[in-house]
Amino acid sequence: FRPAVWRYATGLGLNGFDWASWLVGAPVVIIAAAVSQALAPDLPVRLAPRAIIPFASNFLRQSLVGGADVARRALAPSLRLDPDVVEVPLRLPSASARTFYCGVVSLLPGTVVVELRRNSVLVHALDRTADVEGNLAALERRVARLFALRLPPPPEAPR
Secondary structure, three states: OOHHHHHHHOOOOOOOOOHHHHHHHHHHHHHHHHHHHHHOOOOOOOOOHHHHHHHHHHHHHHHHHHHHHHHHHHHOOOOOOEOEEEEEEOOOOOHHHHHHHHHHHHHOOOEEEEEEOOOEEEEEEOEOOOOHHHHHHHHHHHHHHHOOOOOOOOOOOOO
């Protein structure tokens, strides 16, 4: 690195050593954190330490497998996409866990959350023939274990 690049790369944040930006930035961050605490009634978040490594390893595996599948579909014109928006029941009782769940769903290749509803989530999936509902139900159980939550029983299917 040249000295100027190195100094910028090792500086504080995006503004390097511009201390004047901290006069505005630091109070804004503190106020935003305070407002966030006031508006989030189910904080603090409890995580189950023994569930962190299994969750992270599963997420990594799902990301790699899903990413390879999406890349394969993009590069092989013979593999058709069959996109759909599916409504998946959501039983996580905590707003923090629901937000985390939606973020993870959107980070996994081939799925993105379209809308969060009261008791369900709409998810756009690249392939509706895949078991989207089953995979997302399994993810919900993993998030519940990670947040040390108990899921209510699934609703009965209509007869």
